[in-house]
Amino acid sequence: MKTSIYDIKKLEKHLRHNGFGARELRRTYRMLFREFTPLENLGWDDAFTANFKEQFETSYLTLVSRIDSKIDGATKLLFETPDGKKIETVILRIATGRTSICVSSQVGCTEKCRFCATGELGFFRNLKSEEILDQVVQAGRILASEDRSLRNIVFMGMGEPLRNYDNLVAAMDQLLSEHVFKFVPKRITVSSLGIPELIVKFAQRFPQVSLALSLNGSNDAARSEVMPINNRYPMADLRSMLEQLETIREGIVMIEYIMFKDLNDSVEDAAKVAAFLRGLAVHINLIPYNPDYSLNKSFLPSSIETIEAFKNHLQSEGYKVTRRFSLGQDIAAACGQLANKS
Numbered sequence: 340m341k342t343s344i345y346d347i348k349k350l351e352k353h354l355r356h357n358g359f360g361a362r363e364l365r366r367t368y369r370m371l372f373r374e375f376t377p378l379e380n381l382g383w384d385d386a387f388t389a390n391f392k393e394q395f396e397t398s399y400l401t402l403v404s405r406i407d408s409k410i411d412g413a414t415k416l417l418f419e420t421p422d423g424k425k426i427e428t429v430i431l432r433i434a435t436g437r438t439s440i441c442v443s444s445q446v447g448c449t450e451k452c453r454f455c456a457t458g459e460l461g462f463f464r465n466l467k468s469e470e471i472l473d474q475v476v477q478a479g480r481i482l483a484s485e486d487r488s489l490r491n492i493v494f495m496g497m498g499e500p501l502r503n504y505d506n507l508v509a510a511m512d513q514l515l516s517e518h519v520f521k522f523v524p525k526r527i528t529v530s531s532l533g534i535p536e537l538i539v540k541f542a543q544r545f546p547q548v549s550l551a552l553s554l555n556g557s558n559d560a561a562r563s564e565v566m567p568i569n570n571r572y573p574m575a576d577l578r579s580m581l582e583q584l585e586t587i588r589e590g591i592v593m594i595e596y597i598m599f600k601d602l603n604d605s606v607e608d609a610a611k612v613a614a615f616l617r618g619l620a621v622h623i624n625l626i627p628y629n630p631d632y633s634l635n636k637s638f639l640p641s642s643i644e645t646i647e648a649f650k651n652h653l654q655s656e657g658y659k660v661t662r663r664f665s666l667g668q669d670i671a672a673a674c675g676q677l678a679n680k681s
């Protein structure tokens with residue numbers, strides 16, 4: 340079996356054995372993992388490259404298709420894993436020039452959020468850390484070819500990242516390593532639907548990595564209606580978890596709130612959300628629900644006026660609030676739409 344190119348200890352051993360000094364190693368890592376240079380362009384001679392490929396697995400995902408949005412800077416990449424499973428990664432080119440990618444952590448999802456296209460697929464398997472990292476490298480290569488650099492990584496693609504804890508941690512170790520990808524921790528965001536013990540465990544290990552929590556409800560009844568996980572971990576548990584996070588990590592927690600008509604979008608709901616989050620360092624992100632890509636037609640989107648009233652109330656209570664404009668609506672790359680069209 341070949342060695343993974345992401346097994347840095349073995350990679351270093353191989354390169355040192357072949358005469359690479361400290362400077363050449365640094366240059367190789369920079370080109371491979373920060374500039375996303377293809378192996379063929381590293382300046383190695385052909386025989387050395389061929390021998391390297393015989394010993395090292397350099398790619399884990401095959402790009403099956405690429406769809407570019409016609410209305411904004413989003414690109415959806417459809418990959419196939421070695422066992423024939425399909426996963427999606429989204430590149431987001433934001434008008435300000437910043438670039439982000441949204442990576443998947445599972446094939447399908449273990450959870451069954453009732454508004455989510457991925458949840459409707461069911462769960463197939465967890466992605467290996469190499470498959471998570473390969474999404475970063477392949478998307479990074481596309482951006483590098485456009486003279487852009489990859490700034491942010493968000494774990495908001497297919498799957499609940501914390502249900503794939505060990506592989507997530509292994510990938511994160513490489514993404515944050517000084518010698519490998521060298522990402523700034525706060526520019527990586529792990530988004531979870533709220534599994535308190537796993538979020539706390541992750542935050543203890545990576546206190547500087549950004550966290551997002553999908554709240555999506557102002558009370559247990561409404562939240563349970565869209566997210567069955569709430570039956571297991573009700574909002575009181577989430578509140579205790581958020582308090583605990585403040586003692587073990589720096590920075591705010593992003594609260595994601597998808598807005599559903601007549602379910603969680605009234606000013607009274609806003610007041611309940613404000614009370615629930617009182618005293619915590621959070622930023623609330625309101626996400627208009629897009630029903631087009633879900634098989635479940637029982638939820639409807641809130642109107643812009645309703646969202647604005649909700650936002651105004653939260654702001655009047657002193658919260659930082661943004662209304663997210665999802666990129667990639669036309670290519671089913673917005674929140675909760677991944678996997679549905681593939």
Ligand code: SF4
Pocket residue numbers: 448449450451452455456457458459496497498499532675
């Ligand atoms: S919203 Fe996230 S956690 Fe819920 S089913 Fe979809 S991918 Fe899974």
